[in-house]
Every structure is written in C-alpha cells, then in structure tokens.
Amino acid sequence: MLDLDLLLDADGRDRLVARFGEEVRSWLAALPGLVELCCQRWHLELDEVVQGNGSCVFTGKQHGDRGVVLKLTPDLAIAADEALALRAWAGAAHVVDLIDAKLDAGALLLEKIEPGTKVSDQPELPGASEMAELLTDLRCTPGDYVGQLPTLAQGMDALFSRTGGRLSNPRVSPLVAPSLLTHGHRLARELAAAGGAPGLLHGDLHLSNILQGGPRRGLVAIDPGPRLGDLAWDAIEWTLGRATSTAEIHDRAGQLCALVPALDRDRLWRWCQATAAVIAVLQLRRRPPDDTTRLLLQLAASTA
Numbered sequence: 001m002l003d004l005d006l007l008l009d010a011d012g013r014d015r016l017v018a019r020f021g022e023e024v025r026s027w028l029a030a031l032p033g034l035v036e037l038c039c040q041r042w043h044l045e046l047d048e049v050v051q052g053n054g055s056c057v058f059t060g061k062q063h064g065d066r067g068v069v070l071k072l073t074p075d076l077a078i079a080a081d082e083a084l085a086l087r088a089w090a091g092a093a094h095v096v097d098l099i100d101a102k103l104d105a106g107a108l109l110l111e112k113i114e115p116g117t118k119v120s121d122q123p124e125l126p127g128a129s130e131m132a133e134l135l136t137d138l139r140c141t142p143g144d145y146v147g148q149l150p151t152l153a154q155g156m157d158a159l160f161s162r163t164g165g166r167l168s169n170p171r172v173s174p175l176v177a178p179s180l181l182t183h184g185h186r187l188a189r190e191l192a193a194a195g196g197a198p199g200l201l202h203g204d205l206h207l208s209n210i211l212q213g214g215p216r217r218g219l220v221a222i223d224p225g226p227r228l229g230d231l232a233w234d235a236i237e238w239t240l241g242r243a244t245s246t247a248e249i250h251d252r253a254g255q256l257c258a259l260v261p262a263l264d265r266d267r268l269w270r271w272c273q274a275t276a277a278v279i280a281v282l283q284l285r286r287r288p289p290d291d292t293t294r295l296l297l298q299l300a301a302s303t304a
Contacts, residue, residue, distance in 0.1 A: 007035060008056055034105060035058070044060050044061070044070060045060050056071075056072045068110065069109075070109055071110060072105075072107050076103065076106050078106070079108055084149065084226065093137060093216075094137035095221050119211070119219070120207035125238065128259060134218070136261070138221065139199055149226050149227060156189050156192050160278065163282075167281070175284060176281055180303075183303040184273070184274045184275065186303075191267065191270055191274060195229075196229075196231065199229075199231045201234050205237055207241050231262065232263060233271060235260070236272055236279075249295075249299075256268070
C-alpha cells in the first residue's frame with residue numbers, strides 16, 4: 001500500500017484538519033488505499049500531488065497517455081455537487097470535463113487542462129471578451145437543479161461567518177473593522193434574496209480556478225462550488241481582480257455586461273461592494289496590503 005507521507009505532506013494534512021475537523025484523520029489514514037483503488041479502477045499512473053484546502057488532488061495519466069486529475073475529498077456532498085454541475089456543463093469548451101466519478105468514495109476523475117497556467121499567476125488579467133466567453137459557457141437554466149444544489153442565499157451566512165472568524169489574524173485585524181463585514185453581509189443577503197438573473201453558478205470563480213487551456217479552449221473553469229442564484233456572482237472576482245480604482249471596476253463591469261446576456265451592471269457593482277471585505281480579508285491573510293486591497297476596503301466601507 002502507498003505511504004500517506006508520500007501522498008500528502010504535513011501542511012496538507014493540517015489544512016484538511018482545519019477545514020473538516022479532527023474526524024478527518026480517519027479518512028486520511030484510509031487515503032492510500034483509496035488512491036490505489038482509484039488507480040486500479042481507472043488505470044491511472046499518478047505523478048504529482050497538488051495541495052488543496054478541501055481535497056487531495058493528483059495529476060497523472062490514464063492508460064499511459066491521457067492527462068488526468070484525480071480529486072478526492074472526505075466530504076461526499078462536495079464531490080456530488082461538483083459532479084452534478086460538471087455534468088450539466090458537459091461539452092462546454094470553457095469548463096473542465098468530468099471523465100468519471102465514484103461518488104460513494106468522494107472521487108472525481110477529471111481531464112488535465114494544458115498548459116493549465118492559473119490566471120492568478122499571469123502578469124495580466126484576461127480581457128473582457130475572454131471572460132465573457134467563459135461566463136456565457138457557464139449559463140444553464142436552474143430548473144433541473146432546484147432542490148439538488150444549495151442556493152446562493154443559503155451560502156451567505158456561512159461565507160461571512162467564516163470570514164468573521166479570520167478577523168483576529170494579526171495581518172487582518174488592524175485594517176478590517178467588523179462593521180465592514182456586517183454591512184457587506186447585509187447587502188449580500190438583500191442581493192441574494194432579490195434574485196437577479198437566476199442560474200447554475202460556478203460559485204467559486206476566483207482567478208486561481210481559471211486556467212489557460214491553449215488556443216482551442218481559451219479560459220477553462222475548474223473546481224466549482226456550485227450554487228443556484230444570481231449569475232452576476234460569478235463575475236465578481238474578475239471585475240475586482242487587481243483593480244486600483246473605482247473607475248477601473250466600473251469600466252470592467254460595463255465591458256462585461258455588454259458582452260454577457262442578462263448580466264446586470266448595477267447588480268454586479270453592488271455584489272462587488274458586498275463582497276469586497278471578504279476578498280480583502282482573504283488577500284490580507286496571504287500578503288501585506290497593496291493598492292487593490294486598499295481599494296477593496298474603501299469599496300466595503302461604501303456599503304455603510
């Protein structure tokens with residue numbers, strides 16, 4: 001049997017414990033056997049471990065030649081929701097393909113995107129036309145998924161509660177007043193309740209979850225946290241990414257809304273206001289404040 005230490009380092013195990021609690025250690029103990037089972041089931045040869053917060057991710061080949069990604073999570077609901085959404089987007093050029101799944105084991109087999117460079121690692125953001133193609137490709141009517149996936153409104157309290165738990169971080173506490181989250185949470189609840197153009201959302205479309213897929217594929221979305229709700233939600237991170245002025249945010253929103261059907265400019269702006277503090281907290285935990293972080297905090301303050 002494979003050695004757990006070869007599959008996942010101590011930091012990776014600690015992240016999973018922080019996410020799921022001490023009970024995840026039994027899943028970690030069984031992980032080597034689960035990996036071997038998946039390799040046998042799908043004829044895989046794995047060559048690299050990619051650390052994740054809510055999953056263990058491996059890259060490799062299937063049948064010796066097809067590039068694949070094996071994703072394993074201790075939370076079966078996460079795997080089931082992701083599989084449901086990826087099947088809804090099957091055939092979409094700008095969404096990663098689900099090859100197969102073993103949902104009772106929390107296992108997803110996905111295509112490997114090449115070259116696979118994260119948009120977050122590129123010096124420049126993709127243009128509005130590229131992002132519009134991706135957002136348009138994600139469009140699905142919500143009818144078939146009502147009752148099967150959580151709504152955006154249901155996720156608001158959890159999102160802001162998790163973020164509130166990070167305000168004590170010494171990088172965060174001097175810069176982010178609790179009131180910024182309170183006001184953002186109120187606006188987010190109002191927006192989620194009011195609806196907007198409803199649909200199946202990626203739900204977690206930050207810049208690290210968008211890969212370069214080469215000339216044929218363009219931008220490709222990975223790792224959805226699917227929800228049902230206002231389609232403007234998926235446009236937030238690109239609209240705010242690396243922005244240094246409100247004029248730049250307004251300009252991006254205008255460009256995107258002119259290209260994506262039924263994407264409302266006013267609602268996108270208000271979603272940016274509502275979530276600015278959340279995004280600022282995430283950035284401050286990783287690095288000192290920069291011009292974008294300071295702009296996000298100003299934007300969050302405008303919700304008061």
